[in-house]
């Protein structure tokens with residue numbers, strides 16, 4: 001086995017899967033060794049040997065399935081599956097946004113016992129996420145096979161989670177084989193060894209649910225943006241997570257609804273550009289109602305242009321949104337210039353403002369999926385104006401940001417133009433902090449009763465979330 005491993009290490013080096021020099025990691029750290037096993041799909045014989053060696057690590061091969069962790073380990077899992085005749089399942093990187101929304105592809109049943117295949121472990125978090133999803137489907141996971149252990153605590157984290165890890169190489173062994181076969185000079189061998197020793201400090205697996213466990217009051221203290229902090233506090237005081245979408249086209253109807261709902265809502269959300277009789281007095285009236293009942297006003301403008309134009313759309317034109325909307329929505333699609341444009345639009349505004357980035361939409365077939373969602377979350381990192389995200393599920397961990405979720409009615413349903421509705425309980429448990437309800441209230445015959453009903457159900461769901469998580 002040792003000879004085979006040494007040969008494999010040299011082969012991996014020869015094909016460029018292991019490189020030495022100076023590299024910058026995903027999280028911006030400098031590293032003298034870089035391992036990227038994606039390249040092995042270009043070398044079928046190497047892929048086969050690697051897969052066979054990995055599979056030989058388990059004596060008792062009594063597993064129901066092999067489960068590859070996307071993407072690098074998928075071809076390895078496929079080879080193991082075809083060579084050993086053990087069926088395969090795949091855990092998706094994100095749930096499908098259409099159809100079944102399932103996380104696991106392939107045929108399986110409750111009680112099945114898959115083995116996980118992964119290329120590299122660092123903290124072990126991607127295996128832990130995979131295990132969680134498999135367990136949610138009733139599968140029983142005990143073992144993971146890994147090609148390289150970076151020796152940064154992943155093994156310990158996984159063992160604590162009840163997963164036995166079998167690895168083909170530790171990074172130290174890999175390095176040793178390369179040194180023995182003169183692929184590394186003594187100098188770089190030493191440098192990389194020192195680096196490995198220095199980074200051996202175990203990484204903690206991030207708890208993705210941390211935000212969901214905390215109270216709004218606690219989160220008010222960690223919010224970077226002052227409107228966000230204010231919002232958390234008023235939600236806590238008024239015991240409401242309700243954002244009412246007052247999608248009326250006549251000013252008076254919005255004003256009447258704001259007066260009725262005021263004591264029970266956290267945010268009044270409007271679309272100012274659908275109003276047919278807009279004038280400045282509308283803004284004054286709605287502002288004074290918001291002060292009287294302590295709720296915030298959101299203009300759901302969904303800005304989406306280059307920074308320069310957005311700065312004008314925000315502060316100029318007929319509506320002068322920057323002057324009165326505590327909160328606005330913006331699409332991340334133009335890139336971070338949109339945040340700068342909005343900031344520019346606030347040059348002469350003294351009050352605090354916040355932006356909700358539209359990371360996901362509620363409508364059927366929305367293109368806001370995959371990497372787009374991740375990039376939207378990443379975009380918020382450098383802006384203190386971002387109050388949170390409009391999204392459908394738990395896509396971020398920062399407890400100082402807010403998840404605003406639209407598409408809510410008492411029963412799961414849809415409208416004839418692509419809107420999709422989930423229930424209040426479902427959206428709160430999917431991470432929703434502020435929940436947007438529009439026609440569920442505005443089309444009801446007794447609007448006040450409806451407002452109180454949504455408020456109560458949502459608040460109870462939030463209380464059960466912080467207890468359960």
Ligand code: 5BU
Pocket residue numbers: 245247300358360361362363390406407408419436437438439440
């Ligand atoms: P409804 O009547 O509850 O369907 O109204 C939903 C509101 O939320 C409406 O004002 C939309 O503009 C808003 N919305 C949405 O429904 N879905 C989204 O993804 C986003 C906003 Br972003």
